[in-house]
Amino acid sequence: MTSLNPQEAKLTPHGGHRRRLLAPKDRAGRRAAVRAALAPLLQARRPAFTDEDVRLLEWAYDVAERMHRGQLRKSGAPYITHPLAVAMILAGMGLDTTTLVAALLHDTVEDTPYTLGELRADFGEEVAVLVDGVTKLDGERWGDRREAETFRKIVLAAAADLRVLVIKLADRLHNLRTLGFQPPHKRARYATASLELLVPFAERLGIHVLKREMDDLAFAHRDPDAHAATAAAMARALAGAEQVFGPATERLRRSLAGHGLSARVSVRPRHLYAVHQDFGERVVGLRPCEAARVLVVVDGDEQDCYIALGAVHAALRPCPGRVRDYIALPKFNMYQALHTRVIGPEGDPLEVIIQSRAMHPVAEYGIVAHIRDAGTATADAVSGRRDLVWLSRLLAWQSDALSADFLDGLRTDLAGDSMPVFTPRGEIVLLPASATALDFAYALGSETGNHSIGALINGRLAPLSAELRSGYVVEILTDPEGCPSADWLQIAATAPARVHIQRWLAHRQAEEVSAQGRRRLVQALADRQVDLLAAEAHGESLAIARDLGYAEVDQMYAALASGSLSLEELVTRFAGA
Structure with a gap:
């Protein structure tokens, strides 16, 4: 879709596009209109833009304006004013042309017929990755899980390219600036969500120029009386x-x-x-x-x-x-x-x-600032940075969390400041202010956490429930026979620790249910003179399980224990094997 390239593209009403040369007069008028709309953006970074940058930005604006044409903001302004404002925010921070192009196009895939495939073909893979990263998931498909899974998607995209989060923050900032056009109940809900999730991301990335304004705007809409005072x-x-x-x-x-x-x-x-x-x-x-x-x-x-x-x-x-x-x-x-x-x-x-x-x-x-200095905006530019270890930790536990648990864990993991706690070798582990020795253990790894039995804090013996302070030196004591208990969920303050504990407890519960079902089957088969252990050794149990649609025999035994699988049917199969 190259409406400002030598071969102009004209959008059809259905969002597709077909190559067609515009009349010279129309082409010149369109170009003049695009340049007038983009003038503030181009002026913001004028010394840094090449002629190719200008052409690419004009093209992106042209596509976005055409696709959003007819759509209005709650304020009554044309929708294109929003992506243009987001791009202006990012230009003010000195971000690169690719990021600004993605900002101009960031709502096209979500809110117009323009597809991600079309965008990729027109603007390339790098822009497509950024736009896809900030695009919300389909509400009809995901339902109540949409918000949580959208945030999970953003986090995963940010692992590959941190600009995804930066664009999302600029998007949220402009929405907060214009939140006054929404009804009061929506303002309060949106402001609260911003303070709980997006503002902490700005804090974690150190983008205080965005954080401060987002803080104050969300504060004004959530509690206008306190804000005025x-x-x-x-x-x-x-x-x-x-x-x-x-x-x-x-x-x-x-x-x-x-x-x-x-x-x-x-x-x-x-x-x-x-x-x-x-x-x-x-x-x-x-x-x-x-x-x-x-x-x-x-x-x-x-x-x-x-x-x-x-x-x-x-x-x-x-x-x-x-x-x-x-x-x-x-x-x-x-x-x-x-x-x-x-x-x-x-x-x-x-x-x-x-x-x-x-x-x-x-x-x-x-x-x-680091992205600008590195000349690249991918996560590789800052990979291995200790000050971004929170993102690595987030990636380590998010895939195992359910949607509701993920959002709750994300709020906890991002809330408040972090404190440095040291291993005996002087390695730094960053934890939230409410963290315990158990959280420290899981920060060292799931195996260390699962087998922890106590801690030495500044050389003194302490329980896993001991709350840590900035600068503490902590050594975790482990036992191969040690394992999590349900009480640990009351001790753990961080999402990674809670997710690992819940996963271990769920696994243990599944094992217990499977063992219960297996005992029932052993007893029933004994009356038929069938040795279940021998059947398992010869692969007969696994064959029966697969024939019944279970990937593993433990799943079959668990189904028997829960009553979803008939004991009589199973005994008949083993007796006839």
Whole structure:
């Protein structure tokens, strides 16, 4: 479908396409209209776009506009305004042309007759993979499982190409921006789902420029009264920010210069949802020092950041025990910085964040910054990164989880911050704040988890239920005879641990049911002078099972125990074998 290529394509009403040259006048008018619509997008990345990039984007927009023609948003705006806005968000983050093309086309396969096969033929495999990754599953086919299975599909697609998640996040951000056109009950539900699933993905990928806005928009729609109260409190607090931060930042600038450092010092307001999470109803009395932080961006390397920390402490009295070193030990989402709390000239406690100029883009854009630097957006560009181990863990357990369990597990796995816990060899395992020693055991592997019997935490014996803290050194004690129990489900806090425990318990239950059915058959065959053990050894049991439609004899025995298979019928078959 090459409507802006030398041979123009004209869509039929059924979504197919046939090659036909447009009249020169029509072709020129169409091209002018497309370029006018794309002008803001092209301007956003103008220095980076080649002529070929421009042609490809114009072509993608032309196809998307034609396919969505006649469709309207809830606001009454033409539907094409949505994919164009998504592409604009991604262009603002500096993403590549392929991603922008996929963004323009991301709803065509889901909402128009345009097929994935047509898209692949027209735009290539790379664009098709991205569009397919963000396309929702068919609601009629999947029913109540649609949401869970769609998220599972996105996770699997992101394992091959992380841009799938980035496009999905930009898509959700624009939908949140326009959520006011939906009825109130839908707004609240959509906002809650965003805060539980999509916002945590943005956090995990370190894309804070998206996370902050998604946070605040979802907050506004889920709890408009609390949002309004927080916004008003923030406005009052920031009105007095200059009195609190002005003298402090001036001291910092002088101290940094005195230490031979070139740095940019600024005051950054916190976003509303973060303030609400910290203060709740107490937000009415919010102080300026609680509404903003001081950001120091150093022109230098990591070592210069530590020198800057000394300069900050030389200028303003530090609070003991309030230094956090995320340079030596980055967060799970690649974030690096030094955090410290100091006392300002007026006695106010101030939060100061120190980053190098190289760290700052990663702190804002996360994985997107690494994708841009690597020149490729596939997961291979960041494979093996410790800070993306959460994605590997998610892939390790998702295939074994049922739809409902998958969504619940996903919410748990993504919720909150992660803490580093160490093995005795110094290897880092990232776990959520509520994790136990049992969660740590399963993070090391399912076999370690299944056979764990206890732990040594910082050298002291502890039960598997012991809750861990950041920086703990944990050694898991195992026993070949050890095995999970149902009580472990009350101990495990992480989805991987719970899924592995549930799978083991289900397997054990299946074995017990099979054994029960086998005992019934042994007893019944004994009356007929038939030796079941001999029948099993000669393959007769498996042959009978296969003849009855069971892949394994254990399944046949379990069916006998459950009553779905007649004992008389089975005995007759064995007696006649």
